[in-house]
Amino acid sequence: MRLEKIKTQGLAHLSYFLSADGEAAVIDPRRDIDIYLDLAREEGSVIKHVFETHRNEDLLSGAPVLKEETGAKVWHGPNPEKPIQYAAETREGDTFEIGGALLKVLETPGHTDDSLSYVLYDKSFEEGPVGVFTGDALFIGDVGRTDFYPDRKREVAGLLYDSLEKLLGLGDQCLVYPAHGAGSVCGSGMADREFSSIGHEKLNNPSLQIDDREAFIDAKVAENHYIPPYFRRMEEGNMEGTEAAPPAPLPASPARLLDPGDAVCLDVRGIFDFAGGHRTGSLCIPDDMLAAFAGWLLPGDKPVLLVARDDDQAVDAA
Amino acid sequence: MRLEKIKTQGLAHLSYFLSADGEAAVIDPRRDIDIYLDLAREEGSVIKHVFETHRNEDLLSGAPVLKEETGAKVWHGPNPEKPIQYAAETREGDTFEIGGALLKVLETPGHTDDSLSYVLYDKSFEEGPVGVFTGDALFIGDVGRTDFYPDRKREVAGLLYDSLEKLLGLGDQCLVYPAHGAGSVCGSGMADREFSSIGHEKLNNPSLQIDDREAFIDAKVAENHYIPPYFRRMEEGNMEGTEAAPPAPLPASPARLLDPGDAVCLDVRGIFDFAGGHRTGSLCIPDDMLAAFAGWLLPGDKPVLLVARDDDQAVDAA
Structure with a gap:
């Protein structure tokens, strides 16, 4: 057993x-x-x-x-x-x-x-x-x-x-x-x-x-x-009942950052990266705090545009 | 904790x-x-x-x-x-x-x-x-x-x-x-x-x-x-007290199989591979039985010549 x-x-x-x-x-x-x-x-x-x-x-x-x-x-x-x-x-x-x-x-x-x-x-x-x-x-x-x-x-x-x-x-x-x-x-x-x-x-x-x-x-x-x-x-x-989690996100073109449409721009890179530079109006939740805070801070009914340091971080955060 | x-x-x-x-x-x-x-x-x-x-x-x-x-x-x-x-x-x-x-x-x-x-x-x-x-x-x-x-x-x-x-x-x-x-x-x-x-x-x-x-x-x-x-x-x-386990073995040349010196030739590939062909006089212990039986069957004072299916199996067995 x-x-x-x-x-x-x-x-x-x-x-x-x-x-x-x-x-x-x-x-x-x-x-x-x-x-x-x-x-x-x-x-x-x-x-x-x-x-x-x-x-x-x-x-x-x-x-x-x-x-x-x-x-x-x-x-x-x-x-x-x-x-x-x-x-x-x-x-x-x-x-x-x-x-x-x-x-x-x-x-x-x-x-x-x-x-x-x-x-x-x-x-x-x-x-x-x-x-x-x-x-x-x-x-x-x-x-x-x-x-x-x-x-x-x-x-x-x-x-x-x-x-x-x-x-x-x-x-x-x-x-x-x-x-x-x-x-x-x-x-x-x-x-x-x-x-x-x-x-x-x-x-x-x-x-x-x-x-x-x-x-x-x-x-x-x-x-x-x-x-x-x-x-x-x-x-x-x-x-x-829910469906399986969606597949890992595809990289978006940088143009998407300039015009995110009605998406919420979520930056998961970490505090120092965020402080070093970020898109105006984006929300910072470092990846290790995501599980605890994403549910509190993200609206449930809008698409999310994810900003991550690299592919791995993007996939983990998604 | x-x-x-x-x-x-x-x-x-x-x-x-x-x-x-x-x-x-x-x-x-x-x-x-x-x-x-x-x-x-x-x-x-x-x-x-x-x-x-x-x-x-x-x-x-x-x-x-x-x-x-x-x-x-x-x-x-x-x-x-x-x-x-x-x-x-x-x-x-x-x-x-x-x-x-x-x-x-x-x-x-x-x-x-x-x-x-x-x-x-x-x-x-x-x-x-x-x-x-x-x-x-x-x-x-x-x-x-x-x-x-x-x-x-x-x-x-x-x-x-x-x-x-x-x-x-x-x-x-x-x-x-x-x-x-x-x-x-x-x-x-x-x-x-x-x-x-x-x-x-x-x-x-x-x-x-x-x-x-x-x-x-x-x-x-x-x-x-x-x-x-x-x-x-x-x-x-x-x-x-013992020393750390020895590093993973290096591949030996096939000539070593023909003349293993005083080494014991241990074949860990598995029963069917062994039955399909093996060096005369070698000992067969499939890798998943190794932990239980190697101590019983191998002499402690001779070098071992390891025969494995591939690198990974050799490293695991070693």
């Missing part, structure tokens, strides 16, 4: 490739799916299932593209805001076999109404789960934000409390695999570490030190989080 | 690169150390310490080479068979800081007299250890072999029992990072999975289900293990 964590820098998004005995599953895939296909090829395994822990709001899911490319089934929790058009519904207690691995569905609403966790068993060592994919319900050092339903703040914070109780019940031995690491806008106090267990979280995670349900709800309701402007666009995309 | 597992295929040897806040440590490095240097470069961190869990007998340690290249200190446990010439001694209770990570030494003899475990704490979430590097004391699904001291079989099996008790005392939440995964000659019942916790092992590891010390000793003494012929050579090398 092999489990690979795939980290998308900038967003601090974590997805997982699980493979056992020639079969594979992907949990919370990102839109750039080549890495999962490469892993499957390397393992000689077939991607049978794609599991979504919830409707992500900070990134576009790669699930519809993976389904298209591999024929895998995509699974999503009940109670989404709108139907998830590319996924089938799975509920508490459903089980899925991936070779010698077994995944069992746990409903863990609170961060979103449709939040699921997937509990991982090793069929050869089946006493207690070996791990759990917690999505945005439980992070390492933090728990999910509960501010996405402004009219139901106390209710959803209470739902998260109950979900966390369920997760703690999996046992101290159980490893924790969340959908985000430190640096994500989906939590504020995450540990700068991507390995933990239910037991270690029970001892150390500040939110899990609050025993009383009402006190937990009070603490969650008092939190302040930003909602980045692109969250709504991501949510829409993740209900309807 | 970042923790990378580096797997050496064939030997199923696991080493670890731990990095936090610009400082790094390597646990049980293999001889080909480039991967640790690359990780340190990528993280912008300085390798301060190299920790050995025990004197390995199935591979050559990269510790002396890493020391030479980086100036890191190498640490080894007490009671080695002969002095470890490139390492300083560390004992139970010693602690080492690597940025925000803390490693604490635990003496866990049994597999060898000098076996140590290194317990990992996150200084920001310090309630209970988050992981432990167990060397060959505790594997995932198995425990270490105790047959290396034929005259002291019962004694060393008892030492291992006591060491395992210490490890179990770290708490169910503690993640387990052993020096080997499935496929190693250092254990026979390992799980085909490289992630677990003390709690999961306590529930599932067959050797940990034996509560009684004498019954455990009886079970260990009754085991049968092979001792591959190259173990002694590795042990010697690991006490005296």
